[in-house]
Amino acid sequence: MSSSQRPGADATVSAVSAGVTGPLAELGLDVEAVELTPAGKRRVLRIAVDKDGGVTLDDVAAATRAINDVVDSSDALGEQPFTLEVTSRGVDRPLALPRHWRRNRSRLVKVTLVDDTVVTGRIGESDEDRVTLDVDGSAREVPYADVKKALVQIEFNRKDRD
Template sequence: MSRAAKGGQADPLRDSIDAELAGPLSVLDLDIEAIEITPAGKRRVLRVAVDKDGGVTLDDVAAATREVSRILDESDVMGEQPYTLEVTSRGVDRPLTLPRHWRRNAGRLVKVSLSGGGELSGRIGESDDEGVALEVDGKAQRLAYAEVGKAKVQIEFNRAQADLGKKEGDA
């Protein structure tokens, strides 16, 4: 996993936690998207964000929580200082930084700040390891990941409501 996916800078504790958790969570078809450790009084809060193709369910989070807790209990990676564990899904507010993020958000509206300046919004189409096709103003536009400065999925309440209505009408 890249440093950016884990919160920016290299951190030996985060790297150790990532090394302990990556294999067992991959057995559950989960990717670690972020590991954050923040002080909270005499304790620490360890947040582990996970994701997978098709999205993360509450059952996935529960299974991941049990597995992470078991692994950390069996290892000394967190040391003696007490901590609180939180396992969450990636969330839509996180930027799209890896090809899998684009693939998992196909069909969603995204706002892209271009690395060379400028901005565009479009719907995510096909993506691969090199870039993504965006539908911008009804036209397909290929964008290499190197051209992306920052990209975030946009929340579409009206579209979700329209999709819900279609599913109910089809039943």
């Protein structure tokens, strides 16, 4: 979760995040990021959500209604106007939690390890502590504790989709 550099923005982001997490969980959605940024006289409240199987437009619509209800019933954002954007997690965000690895099974990922070694492989089995990558036909088990950064790679012409 991030915010602008303005004082109090972190507290606002924390309050909004805490308020929306429960209602979104009831919809089967995880809160992946909450950002509040200035945009002229308004602010933009951007909330990224995700779930197993991916987020649909109906999920985004339901999440938007739930978030509006929470924000309207609290004073977390005060009186200053804001624009709400609800998005899916997106492939440009790093894989940081076990559920991110699980949800991206069979996708190609570029992993930078804590020793700065870079490994590119296809995501296989994963659990709460580690992931198995298929690296050029060989299985390589990677503990999450050894991962510095991991990004899904975009593939336009993949022939072996599940």
